[in-house]
Amino acid sequence: MTRFLIGALALGVFAALAGLAETGQISPLEAIGWKLFFDPLLSKPRNTSCASCHVPEEGFESGVALGEGAYGDRLPRSTPTVVNLAEAQFFFWDGRAASLEEQVKGPIENPIEMDLSLEEAAERVRDTPAYAAAFAKAGVLEITIEEIAGAIAAFERGLRTGPALYDQWLEGDRSVFDEVQERGRMIFFTRGQCATCHFGPNFSDGMFHNIGTGSNEDPGRSAISGDDYDLGAFKTPALRNWKGREPFMHDGRFETIDDVLDFYNEPKAEALGQTELDPLGLSDQEQADVKAFLETLNGTWPDLAPYEAAWDALR
Ligand code: HEC
Ligand code: HEC
CATH class of the missing domain: 1.10.760.10 (Cytochrome c-like domain)
Structure with a gap:
């Protein structure tokens, strides 16, 4: 038995x-x-x-x-x-x-x-x-x-999501990036200020920021925290595998990644609360460079x- x-x-x-x-x-x-x-x-x-x-x-x-x-x-x-x-x-x-x-x-x-x-x-x-x-x-x-x-x-x-081109770059194979992607990477992490909020393994700090997208109907984080400091603040979305996740933002206001980049280049002033963004003044070429870098964050589903x-x- x-x-x-x-x-x-x-x-x-x-x-x-x-x-x-x-x-x-x-x-x-x-x-x-x-x-x-x-x-x-x-x-x-x-x-x-x-x-x-x-x-x-x-x-x-x-x-x-x-x-x-x-x-x-x-x-x-x-x-x-x-x-x-x-x-x-x-x-x-x-x-x-x-x-x-x-x-x-x-x-x-x-x-x-x-x-x-x-x-x-x-x-x-x-x-x-x-x-x-x-x-x-x-x-x-x-x-x-x-x-x-x-x-x-x-x-x-x-x-x-599975490995993206950027992961090969991170592992040390710098040759996987062409000049455009490399220029885009530099702008993303420096002049573009993207990495102030979009950083870490998934390109999100997981925190809440006001980038001027709030409204009286949707004040974002402040409705939960009760803190005026959070007026118009939303959770930073991760940027990995953005392709296929259009439209963008908490209200889906942007159809394409180009719309998003145009917005960051000249953020709206009339935000609810205080926007954390500064106008970037990137040229069309520089914006295209950032987009080329962002493409390298797209891996498998x-x-x-x-x-x-x-x-x-x-x-
Ligand atoms: C001050 C923090 C901050 C900075 C700087 C910033 N972002 Fe964002 N990003 C956010 C927040 C917060 C949202 C969501 C806002 C909303 O939903 O209304 C967002 C949304 C996005 C989205 C939409 C993602 C989705 O899933 O809807 C993209 C793409 C993006 N950011 C790319 C960038 C790029 C590229 C830069 C640099 C040019 C940048 N961000 C700079 C905080 C920031
Ligand atoms: C009718 C559409 C709808 C259905 C059904 C739905 N969701 Fe969602 N989900 C949303 C929306 C819209 C949000 C964002 C709401 C907000 O932020 O206030 C969300 C947010 C989320 C989030 C948070 C993601 C993040 O980054 O913070 C998770 C996780 C999630 N849903 C999982 C689920 C699960 C699990 C179910 C089934 C039990 C479900 N959802 C059903 C529309 C839906």
């Missing part, structure tokens, strides 16, 4: 290891999170999933200035991406959530997004045999909203196929 048990256990471990190898180290929780992220079950009318707004083909954004919720209402802000967030400390444009787990509950409950109470969300998942079985295999005995949020957050944490395999292995 004991021998049989040990044999069965060994087989189980072996199968689990083989599964891991096959699915590229995707944990059961991440696989469940993947499934939930794409599941309209989490919206009251069962028509909207996280991926309805965070569309993989649109860089996990919406591809339009303002996305639409379950009842067709336009949201007040543009959809940010969900890749490269593992190190972020604040979530949402105004940073009102302090963790990915906390963030998940926002859209589910929001009446114009998914409009589902957290209790009902947990109940629906619990009552779905495939989730019950998968969570059990992940070692979760009671499915609560915390477990659901934990799985989705685990999935999001694993979403990273995460491959979602292994998640499906990992999910199938759980059922």
Whole structure:
């Protein structure tokens, strides 16, 4: 009997290891999170999933200035991406959530997004045999909203963009940049002042800045912090893989990267609060140089196929 048990256990471990190898180290929780992220079950009318707004083909954004919720209402802000967030400390444009787990509950409950109470969300998942079985295999005995949020957050944490040309440059191969890209890099880090806010592995300081995009309708961070200093300040977006994430800014006001660069060259004076930007006075050529550098930050997007395999292995 004991021998049989040990044999069965060994087989189980072996199968689990083989599964891991096959699915590229995707944990059961991440696989469940993947499934939930794409599941309209989490919206009251069962028509909207996280991926309805965070569309993989649109860089996990919406591809339009303002996305639409379950009842067709336009949201007040543009959809940010969900890749490269593992190190972020604040979530949402105004940073009102302090963790990915906390963030998940926002859209589910929001009446114009998914409009589902957290209790009902947990109940629906619990009552779905495939989730019950998968969570059990992940070692979760009671499915609560915390477990659901934990799985989705685990999935999001694993979403990273792949190496870009800039990473080869960083690793020491300076020859990968042509003259234009190198000039652009210099401007980005010096005269262009971009790296004052866009720095670190993902090109964001993760903090809040006023660049003159706030309005009375949307004062940004100050509505959360209660601090006038934060009037018109929004979270600095990461710049990796900007291509495919157009339009830009918290309200999607800019269609192209050229529009963004034009704006930085001559920022608007009539900002809510005090803009931190100075006019740059870059020539057309210098602006083109910065754009060429920015192109080197575009790498591959995460491959979602292994998640499906990992999910199938759980059922
Ligand atoms: C109806 C469209 C819509 C749906 C559905 C939606 N989101 Fe979002 N998401 C947004 C918008 C818009 C924001 C920014 C809101 C803000 O900053 O006030 C956002 C912000 C986020 C952020 C913060 C990113 C950052 O950089 O701070 C994360 C993470 C996120 N959503 C994940 C999810 C998950 C997980 C779900 C499903 C449970 C979901 N979203 C459902 C539109 C949507
Ligand atoms: C003082 C801080 C600061 C500086 C300097 C700065 N940025 Fe930004 N950047 C921000 C903030 C904050 C936002 C978001 C504002 C909003 O959403 O309204 C932003 C948004 C962007 C976006 C849009 C990204 C998206 O996902 O929507 C791009 C592209 C960008 N910046 C590039 C640059 C470049 C290039 C420079 C230098 C020419 C630069 N930034 C200088 C803080 C800064």
